[in-house]
Amino acid sequence: MKTRPGWTEVLTCAEMRALEQAAMDSGKITGLALMEAAGAAVARAIQGRWPLPGHATVLCGPGNNGGDGYAVAALLARAGWQLRVLGLDNMPGPDAAEMKRRWAALGPIELLTCDAFRAGADSDVYVDAIFGTGLARPPEGELAQIIALLGGLGGDRACFAQRLVAVDCPSGLCLDSGAHLGRPRAGDDRDPHARLTVTFDSPKPGHFLERGPICCGELVIADIGLRQWRECDGRALRPARLIAIWPPLAVEDCRAAIYAPPANRLAKQGGHKFANGHALIVAGPLGQGGAARLGARAALRIGAGLVTLAPPKAALIEHLGPPDALMRRGVDDDEALAAMLADPRITAVAIGPGCGVDRAGALLGAVLASNRACVLDADALTALAARGFEGLHDRCVLTPHGGEFARLFPDLDEKLNGPPALRPPRHGDAAHPDPMRHMADLHARAEAAPQALTGRHGPLYSKLDAARNAAARAGAVVLLKGPDTVIAAPDGQARIHSAHDIPWLATAGAGDVLAGIIAGLLARGLPPLEAAATGAFLHAQAARRFGPGLIADDLPGQLPGVLRDMGL
Numbered sequence: 001m002k003t004r005p006g007w008t009e010v011l012t013c014a015e016m017r018a019l020e021q022a023a024m025d026s027g028k029i030t031g032l033a034l035m036e037a038a039g040a041a042v043a044r045a046i047q048g049r050w051p052l053p054g055h056a057t058v059l060c061g062p063g064n065n066g067g068d069g070y071a072v073a074a075l076l077a078r079a080g081w082q083l084r085v086l087g088l089d090n091m092p093g094p095d096a097a098e099m100k101r102r103w104a105a106l107g108p109i110e111l112l113t114c115d116a117f118r119a120g121a122d123s124d125v126y127v128d129a130i131f132g133t134g135l136a137r138p139p140e141g142e143l144a145q146i147i148a149l150l151g152g153l154g155g156d157r158a159c160f161a162q163r164l165v166a167v168d169c170p171s172g173l174c175l176d177s178g179a180h181l182g183r184p185r186a187g188d189d190r191d192p193h194a195r196l197t198v199t200f201d202s203p204k205p206g207h208f209l210e211r212g213p214i215c216c217g218e219l220v221i222a223d224i225g226l227r228q229w230r231e232c233d234g235r236a237l238r239p240a241r242l243i244a245i246w247p248p249l250a251v252e253d254c255r256a257a258i259y260a261p262p263a264n265r266l267a268k269q270g271g272h273k274f275a276n277g278h279a280l281i282v283a284g285p286l287g288q289g290g291a292a293r294l295g296a297r298a299a300l301r302i303g304a305g306l307v308t309l310a311p312p313k314a315a316l317i318e319h320l321g322p323p324d325a326l327m328r329r330g331v332d333d334d335e336a337l338a339a340m341l342a343d344p345r346i347t348a349v350a351i352g353p354g355c356g357v358d359r360a361g362a363l364l365g366a367v368l369a370s371n372r373a374c375v376l377d378a379d380a381l382t383a384l385a386a387r388g389f390e391g392l393h394d395r396c397v398l399t400p401h402g403g404e405f406a407r408l409f410p411d412l413d414e415k416l417n418g419p420p421a422l423r424p425p426r427h428g429d430a431a432h433p434d435p436m437r438h439m440a441d442l443h444a445r446a447e448a449a450p451q452a453l454t455g456r457h458g459p460l461y462s463k464l465d466a467a468r469n470a471a472a473r474a475g476a477v478v479l480l481k482g483p484d485t486v487i488a489a490p491d492g493q494a495r496i497h498s499a500h501d502i503p504w505l506a507t508a509g510a511g512d513v514l515a516g517i518i519a520g521l522l523a524r525g526l527p528p529l530e531a532a533a534t535g536a537f538l539h540a541q542a543a544r545r546f547g548p549g550l551i552a553d554d555l556p557g558q559l560p561g562v563l564r565d566m567g568l
């Protein structure tokens with residue numbers, strides 16, 4: 001999946017509806033104008049990729065997504081394309097009905113059935129405008145079969161994949177979760193794969209989560225004129241609570257995050273190496289030191305002023321090799337660790353990689369009691385699951401992969417990975433009687449009670465819901481790994497980092513490097529959410545820069561190049 005560069009605010013489907021409604025209720029823009037803008041954006045995207053007019057088949061569903069489809073058909077026809085339009089005989093809302101009427105003045109509408117779809121001549125482009133953000137339950141009957149046909153059922157998926165343009169999303173995809181309603185969460189062969197997906201105003205979580213990046217193809221985010229309703233005196237009306245960071249965070253964001261002098265005690269240290277913080281990486285017993293060394297090397301490379309590796313004394317001998325910049329100090333028990341952490345110049349701790357569950361369990365109390373910014377990974381997470389969350393605080397970053405997440409939050413994992421249960425619609429999911437007020441309410445509620453918004457979700461429980469619930473329960477930042485890494489803070493703020501483009505990052509030890517990068521950034525004084533999000537991004541950039549064949553040892557060495565590429 002490709003998107004335009006820069007960080008991008010993400011809106012849930014309910015928030016998108018509220019925004020659209022607020023704009024329309026202002027009286028300054030109509031729903032029809034928004035739909036015209038949406039149709040024009042899709043037509044432009046098609047013409048940009050297929051410059052010569054050809055044959056297009058447009059499949060229009062029962063709602064406004066279908067309305068967009070009729071608008072696209074009319075624009076392409078006027079540009080010289082040969083159109084075949086299939087639609088339903090329902091009565092859509094007024095804007096979609098107007099678009100349908102406008103198309104009907106230009107050409108016929110065949111009934112959208114499997115037989116009709118199959119019977120038609122081959123097209124250069126297929127436009128999927130069946131369902132968008134309004135999908136509320138699994139597609140059934142004819143429409144489900146047509147969606148399966150688009151997915152290549154009974155034929156060659158490639159037959160459509162390169163020619164399928166999705167309006168907002170490939171139909172059947174839930175744009176709040178990235179899963180397909182009514183189908184296995186892991187996906188199957190019937191998921192339509194688009195070459196191109198054009199979405200409006202902002203991406204939705206489902207474009208980045210689970211099956212979304214695989215099924216959406218290239219993602220185009222089209223401005224349809226809603227910006228001014230998201231801003232008030234230059235401020236976002238709604239705080240940026242959910243941000244996607246794929247591909248690059250804007251370089252400026254990254255620069256600010258990494259090199260702006262942190263407004264904390266570190267600044268008092270002037271240009272001294274301590275101004276860049278001191279990270280302590282706890283290591284494990286003899287023969288298991290590699291993971292912690294990977295993390296320590298990464299913490300050094302990302303710019304922590306000092307990094308100390310702390311194995312048991314008996315294992316010090318294992319760490320005699322490079323890097324020479326790394327300091328080593330034996331730490332045998334919690335008392336020794338507490339004594340070490342009495343030094344206020346140690347600004348962050350990472351514990352877990354290669355630590356051993358028993359040692360991690362024995363040392364965890366001292367780490368948490370020190371109240372330091374810390375990363376809890378690997379064995380520390382297993383120990384935490386056994387010990388309970390007491391002592392966690394809002395400067396802790398937990399970095400579980402799926403298995404560790406299941407140990408820590410079994411009920412949330414069950415909701416995420418168990419049989420999908422559709423939720424009933426909730427307050428705020430439907431149009432609000434006073435949408436302008438509704439947007440202002442969203443803003444106020446987010447500031448006053450941050451958890452209020454995190455309960456707003458789509459029909460399926462998503463990875464975003466799971467990470468947010470976990471962070472709220474733990475009272476710490478949770479970074480839930482995977483090709484779609486979700487980072488959530490206890491106050492409901494979240495980031496999604498999509499790494500679907502770098503499957504080679506899933507290699508032994510990559511997580512240890514990530515823990516080290518985050519520890520290094522925490523040591524430098526970044527707030528936990530930013531350290532985790534920026535760390536996930538830089539980690540992935542290192543993997544992108546190296547390319548296939550990557551082993552975890554290669555990642556720290558790529559970091560200077562990553563920073564240089566960003567002009568840092």
Ligand SMILES: NC(=O)C1=CN([C@@H]2O[C@H](COP(=O)(O)OP(=O)(O)OC[C@H]3O[C@@H](n4cnc5c(N)ncnc54)[C@H](O)[C@@H]3O)[C@@H](O)[C@H]2O)[C@@H](O)CC1
Nearest residue numbers: 020035038063064065131132133134135136137138139168
């Ligand atoms: N929200 C916005 O700001 C804009 C939305 N636009 C378009 O409008 C779309 C959303 O429109 P709608 O809310 O009408 O939703 P959709 O067009 O996605 O479809 C929902 C319609 O299908 C029905 N439906 C839902 N699940 C179904 C199922 N499983 N089987 C059969 N029928 C089902 C619903 O009752 C509703 O009528 C967006 O995806 C986008 O394409 C654009 O026109 C521009 C602006």
Ligand SMILES: Nc1ncnc2c1ncn2[C@@H]1O[C@H](COP(=O)(O)OP(=O)(O)O)[C@@H](O)[C@H]1O
Nearest residue numbers: 401481482483499503505506508509510511512
């Ligand atoms: N399919 C994938 N594509 C890209 N990145 C992935 C994929 N699966 C996992 N990752 C990333 O690879 C890293 C693996 O970390 P982890 O599971 O802790 O491995 P380890 O314990 O071996 O270090 C994480 O950063 C994770 O987000």
Ligand SMILES: [K+]
Nearest residue numbers: 128131167169
């Ligand atoms: K669609």
